[in-house]
Amino acid sequence: MEETYMQPKKVLITGVSQRQVNFDYTMRELGELARADNLEVVGDVRQNIDQANHATYFGKGKVQEIKERAVAEDADIILINDELSPSQIRNLEKELGISILDRTQLILEIFASRAKTKEAQLQVAIAEAKYQLPRLHPSENKLDQQGGGGTANRGAGETQLELDRRLIEKRITKLKAELAKIDQQQLVQRRQRTKNAIPVVALVGYTNAGKSTTMNRILQRLNPDTPEKQVFEKDMLFATLDTSVREIVLPNQQKFLLSDTVGFVTKLPHHLIQAFKSTLAEAASADLLIHVVDYSDPNYLDMMETTQETLESLNIKDIPVIEAYNKADLKPDTRYPEVDGNQIVYSARDEVAIDALIALINKQLFEQYPTLDFLVPYTEGQAVSYLSDRANITKQSYEEDGTLIRAQINPDLLGPVKKFVQA
Known part of the structure; x- marks a missing residue:
């Protein structure tokens, strides 16, 4: 019995074209989503008509x-x-005598199985409840199936239906209240980062484009002694839903926070996008976005468009973006790393390419910071430590009146050492 239970269910994927330019791509993606939910695809049936019945x-x-x-x-x-x-x-279901699973239900199932943190679990639960609410039907209620076809019985069914609706609405309200508490805690954390003037860089893009791999390789290059900070990565759609934030320290001592956000997909359910607003708040408050693209996929332009549309629907715009074309090693005759302005063609599995991406991040984040000279008296050793921790020191010498330091620094961090700036 246990072996039978573990066998993946067989699914027949189906769709109506409805004048969708990227219909073939969305059907192929549907198969990938099915496999991500441990379903076995046994066939594909399509209908080429302008409008669904x-x-x-x-x-x-x-x-x-x-x-x-x-x-x-x-x-x-x-x-x-x-x-x-x-x-x-x-x-x-009545016509076919077999269970029906639509694209939204499938994505919700995947998200529910992958949600690990309390925040992600609440977000998925809210989306599931909102999807379920308009799909309640009297025929599914016990009170509607107690026999008899009179008006009294129909009324009982309708009463039960309204009761079910109220219960789901109350559940949604309760879940939102719990999520709001977590959101508030994270808002405090983001405000503290702003106060500390640490820039935030958010990885965004299509699911399975290589965001988590990119994050891990950056960590390996710059923080090799902290393997416990590695995030989960797997060659699978929606391998992880939980936003991870890591502090990155560059060789020049400049620091930034790098966050890995949930990936996107074509026709991502509206309720799910809204539920994950708080998760994507990391991207909304970022100083720089890295749009990671699977450059080896023939439909990468469609993926980029989906990402852009999803970000705009969440009002995430007017933030500088690095377009990072990943998996160049899987695209024949592609040279990498290649950097052109805010674009980079790279492979997250190549150290030289990751170094090029790190250099581009450094340029985008810190190039505009001023380089200043500080003369710090020898009695103010804490000021030297402050600059060492927060600035890119390019020159240091010991003079008669104190330590002369040339450093590139975020203007927002000048406060404690401003009095030592040389005219």
């Missing part, structure tokens, strides 16, 4: 074709490439 999503003939194909392939689930209405799901 309001009642059954597919046309009548295609529904029959899917039914026959599902029997032939011994499929357990029909997976749909769009979010269906509650009535479309009910009608299709």
Whole structure:
């Protein structure tokens, strides 16, 4: 029995083109999402029509074709490439006699299985509840199935339906209140970072583009003695949902915080985007975004567009961006690393390429900082320590009146040492 339970369920992936320019790509991606949810794809059925059927999503003939194909392939689930209405799901299940899973449900399942932190679990629970709310139906309530076809019984079913709705709405309110507490704690942390004038760099991009790998390789190059700071990485869609923030110290002693955010995907459910607003707040408050792109994927331009649209929907804009074209080693005849302005072609698995990315980050973040001369009296040793910890010291000598230091420093950090600046 246990072995049977562990066997992946078989799914038939299906979709309607509806004039989607990137339809073939979204169907291929649907298969990847299915595999990420430990489902076995046994077939692919498509219908090329301009608009989905309001009642059954597919046309009548295609529904029959899917039914026959599902029997032939011994499929357990029909997976749909769009979010269906509650009535479309009910009608299709009635016609096909098999479970229906739409794209939104699939993504929610993946997110629910991958959420590790309390914050991510709350975010997914809110999205699931919002998805469930309009899909409640009297036929699913026990009070609606107690026998008899009279008006009294229908009223009981409707009463139960309203009760179920109120319970879900109360649950959403409770979950949002819990999430708001975590959001407040993180807001305090972000304000403290701002106070300390530590720049924030956020990795954003499509799921499985290599954000976590990039973060780990930067950590390995600059903080090799801290393997415990490595984040989880795997060649899989949505391998991790939890935002990780790490402090990075450059060789010139400049510091910044690097955050790895949740990845995006085509047709990412609206409720999920809204629920993960707090997670993406790291990107919204960043000083610099690194848009990591899987350059080896033939659809990388579509992926970039999806990322840009998702960021704009969250009002994340007007932040400097490095366009980081990753996985160049998997794209034939591609030279890397290649840097052109704010763009870099690289491989996260190549040390020279990672060094080039680090140099580009350093340039984008700190190039505008002024270089100043400080004459620090020998009795003010703490000021020298302050500069050593927070500035890029390029020259230091010992003069009659004190230590002469030339350093590049964030103007916001000048306060404690401003009196030592030489005119």
